[in-house]
Amino acid sequence: xxxxxxxxxxxHTEEHFxxxxxVTDIVIGMSDGLTVPFALxxxxxGAVSDTHLVVVAGLAEIVAGSIAMGLGxxxxxxxxxxHYNAELKREAWEVVNLPEREREEVRQIxxxxxxxxxxxxxxxxxxxxxxxxxxxxMMRFELGLEKPDPKRASKSALNIGIxxxxxxxxxxxxxxxxxxxxxxxxxxxxxxxxxxxxxGYFKAKVTGQAPLKGAFSVMLIGSVAAxxxxxxxxxxxx
Amino acid sequence: xxxxxxxxxxxHTEEHFxxxxxVTDIVIGMSDGLTVPFALxxxxxGAVSDTHLVVVAGLAEIVAGSIAMGLGxxxxxxxxxxHYNAELKREAWEVVNLPEREREEVRQIxxxxxxxxxxxxxxxxxxxxxxxxxxxxMMRFELGLEKPDPKRASKSALNIGIxxxxxxxxxxxxxxxxxxxxxxxxxxxxxxxxxxxxxGYFKAKVTGQAPLKGAFSVMLIGSVAAxxxxxxxxxxxx
Numbered sequence: 001x002x003x004x005x006x007x008x009x010x011x012h013t014e015e016h017f018x019x020x021x022x023v024t025d026i027v028i029g030m031s032d033g034l035t036v037p038f039a040l041x042x043x044x045x046g047a048v049s050d051t052h053l054v055v056v057a058g059l060a061e062i063v064a065g066s067i068a069m070g071l072g073x074x075x076x077x078x079x080x081x082x083h084y085n086a087e088l089k090r091e092a093w094e095v096v097n098l099p100e101r102e103r104e105e106v107r108q109i110x111x112x113x114x115x116x117x118x119x120x121x122x123x124x125x126x127x128x129x130x131x132x133x134x135x136x137x138m139m140r141f142e143l144g145l146e147k148p149d150p151k152r153a154s155k156s157a158l159n160i161g162i163x164x165x166x167x168x169x170x171x172x173x174x175x176x177x178x179x180x181x182x183x184x185x186x187x188x189x190x191x192x193x194x195x196x197x198x199x200g201y202f203k204a205k206v207t208g209q210a211p212l213k214g215a216f217s218v219m220l221i222g223s224v225a226a227x228x229x230x231x232x233x234x235x236x237x238x
Numbered sequence: 239x240x241x242x243x244x245x246x247x248x249x250h251t252e253e254h255f256x257x258x259x260x261v262t263d264i265v266i267g268m269s270d271g272l273t274v275p276f277a278l279x280x281x282x283x284g285a286v287s288d289t290h291l292v293v294v295a296g297l298a299e300i301v302a303g304s305i306a307m308g309l310g311x312x313x314x315x316x317x318x319x320x321h322y323n324a325e326l327k328r329e330a331w332e333v334v335n336l337p338e339r340e341r342e343e344v345r346q347i348x349x350x351x352x353x354x355x356x357x358x359x360x361x362x363x364x365x366x367x368x369x370x371x372x373x374x375x376m377m378r379f380e381l382g383l384e385k386p387d388p389k390r391a392s393k394s395a396l397n398i399g400i401x402x403x404x405x406x407x408x409x410x411x412x413x414x415x416x417x418x419x420x421x422x423x424x425x426x427x428x429x430x431x432x433x434x435x436x437x438g439y440f441k442a443k444v445t446g447q448a449p450l451k452g453a454f455s456v457m458l459i460g461s462v463a464a465x466x467x468x469x470x471x472x473x474x475x476x
Contacts, residue, residue, distance in 0.1 A: 031310070032306065035302075035306045035310075036274075036299070036302050036303055036306055039298070039299075039301075039302030039303075039305075039306065040278075040295065040298055040299050040302055043294075043295070043298025043299075043301070043302060044294070044295055044298060047294045047298070048291065048294075052475070053286065053291065055474070056281075056282070056285045056286075056471050056474055056475050057278065057281070057282055057295045057471075059470055059471070059474060060277070060278055060281025060282060060285070060467040060468075060470060060471040061274070061277075061278050061281075061299065061467070063277075063281070063463070063466045063467045063470045064273075064274050064277030064278055064281060064463045064464070064466065064467040065274055065277075065463075067277075067459070067462055067463040067466055068270065068273045068274055068277065068459055068460075068463045071458075071459045071462060071463070072269070072273075072459055075455050075459065079445070079447055082447070083446065083447075110361075113365055113371060113375055114364065114365065114367075114368055114371040115361060115364050115365065116364055119357070119360050119361055119364055122357050122360065123348075123353060123357055123361055126352065126353050126354055126357055127351055127352065127353065129352070130352055133351060133352040137351055141379070144382070207317070208321065209317055209320070209321075217313050220309075221305070221306055221309045221310055221313065222306075224305055224309060225301070225302045225303075225305040225306045225309070226302070228301045228302065228305050229298040229299070229301045229302040230298075231301075232297055232298060232301045233294050233295075233297070233298040236293070236294055236297060237290075237294050
């Protein structure tokens with residue numbers, strides 16, 4: 001679960017944000033969907049004798065995970081829109097009510113760039129002429145905030161949730177067809193490791209990494225998680 | 239699982255990044271840790287008669303989830319450092335080999351700010367005098383990339399993984415002490431809902447939301463996920 005995409009990491013996709021937003025959602029949902037239900041099913045396969053239990057637990061996990069991830073993503077998106085609007089309001093207020101302080105903040109940004117004092121004054125004068133451009137500048141360059149798409153949150157939640165379900169059904173599928181959990185695990189591991197590799201390859205392509213390195217990373221995470229879950233379940237179930 | 243923190247959402251913490259990095263990691267790990275093992279245990283409680291199975295599945299999930307999340311976070315962090323360094327190298331190359339094109343890109347950024355052509359020329363001239371400042375400018379203002387901390391990836395992985403384990407043990411704990419899964423579920427739900435509320439309150443405080451709204455959001459996600467997992471497990475096992 002739990003594809004943690006750090007704040008910084010996605011910056012480079014912002015330029016083509018609308019076209020790659022769906023792809024990003026699918027990557028987020030499917031990374032976790034392929035990994036965690038796989039590991040859980042693997043863990044249970046070493047501890048129970050009934051395939052049915054693996055299926056029940058796996059489906060419960062997929063439902064729980066897709067809701068937590070989808071709904072979590074939805075609320076995070078809403079929060080982001082709220083945050084942007086609150087900051088926008090504050091900057092707009094400051095530009096009107098504390099113009100001297102805001103001017104000084106703009107000047108400091110250009111000072112950091114290594115611009116000479118006389119040119120700093122010139123640029124600041126031109127920039128503050130138009131309140132809208134001034135506020136835009138503060139939002140982007142002082143706060144580093146891009147305007148979020150308000151409709152994105154709900155679309156994103158659905159995309160991530162569905163991708164999680166699709167990803168999660170892959171490792172679970174074999175258990176529907178065999179009677180022994182260990183037999184299920186063999187098929188599940190074979191199919192999932194291949195899918196993790198293919199998925200990792202495309203994920204890396206999309207996020208601009210080296211594809212083979214990405215493919216092995218994703219495969220490694222899934223395999224380590226599954227092996228550890230298998231080990232701990234075996235240990236405590238005796 | 240699966241706290242999706244969108245790229246944009248964490249921008250506002252970057253100012254105080256080093257002090258809040260640990261808190262951010264704990265929030266990411268614990269959000270998912272409290273939610274998914276809780277929902278999985280709740281789901282299984284409606285489907286199995288043996289508490290031991292809930293414990294085995296819950297621990298397998300915690301192990302799988304903490305590894306997927308921790309290791310996933312570690313590799314994402316490494317990727318980010320690699321990405322930054324690759325872009326830095328490219329910008330440095332471009333500044334030396336395609337100076338005219340890079341100058342034009344700088345000029346366009348100031349044009350977008352509403353700066354007059356004569357001042358644009360002045361600022362560009364001053365900025366490109368120092369190659370280091372020029373490259374810095376391109377990294378921050380053209381690509382929107384901040385220099386990542388190379389040690390952060392491994393620290394972050396550990397923090398997130400441990401937080402996930404701590405969070406996940408909360409809903410699972412009651413099942414160690416009772417013999418009926420349904421009794422375990424009562425205690426687990428009572429304890430976890432309270433913890434989700436308290437955790438949501440602090441998470442909101444840390445991320446600058448309204449605390450009560452955040453507390454209810456987090457509680458809602460956990461409860462909906464648990465109820466849905468319970469429902470689906472009951473449905474297919476019954």
